[in-house]
Amino acid sequence: MSIVLASASPRRLELLRSLGLTFVTRPSNIDEEAWQLDNPADLARELGLEKARAARRPDDSWVIGADTVVAIDDIVFGKPTDQAENRRMLQRLSGTEHSVYGSIALINGKTGIERCEVVHTLVQFHQLDEATLTYYLSTGDGMDKAGGYGIQGLGAIMVEAVRGCYDNVVGLSRSRLYHMLHHEGVLPPQERAHCAL
Structure with a gap:
């Protein structure tokens, strides 16, 4: 069974590896700026699906x-x-x-089956003083990240609280992905459930 991750994000690669999956990466390189939707959750959903569609080949399992x-x-x-x-x-x-809003899209290259779910997490920021703001900006850490910060790195200094799935803010909800793959029969039942934690 071939599994493809349609992303070159090092954060998503690390999260997916932690599930114990064997996969290859095939970045889709779609023009994200071309998509304009009023609802952020819908935007995440459509971009996730479009990335998977662009990377899909007929012999891919998922x-x-x-x-x-x-x-x-x-x-x-x-x-x-x-x-x-x-x-x-x-x-x-x-x-x-x-x-x-973090979307996870699954597309079966052989059958054409498509499934997509969106995870919603709330993040509370501290009130940032000028010294903290200037320090973080000087590192360039936020330049390649949605929202201009990365919670898994130095961006954590700005975060006061997270309500919901932390992994979702990093780039991929392992828990939700596990259950989606398990539903499709990709991952074995309960003996692998610890991988989602």
Whole structure:
């Protein structure tokens, strides 16, 4: 059985490896900026599916597509284009709770079956002072990440609380992916359940 991850994200690769799966990566390289939807959850869903569709080949058993959308009041915060935009994003997130929508799309290359689920996590930021903001921006850590920060790295200094799945904020909910794959018969039953933790 061939499993393909339609992503080059080192964070998603690490999360998927922790499930004990054998897989290959095949980044889809779709134009995410071309997608404009009013609802952030719908945007995450469509981007996850589109990534999986773009990477799919007829002989693939399962292709996994994933996307992460950060939003406040349906205003989406994508990946910053420069440090000035990253600063504006973090200033807006400062002292507030925002939503992280993470999609997981599964497409069977042989049968064409498509399945996609969206996980919703709430993240509360500390009120950021200038010294913290300047320090984080100086590292460049947030430049390739939705919302302009990475919770699994130095971005953790800005986070006060997480309500929901932490992995979802990193880039891929292992728990949800496990149950989706288990439903499709890809992962064995309970003896592998510990992998999702």
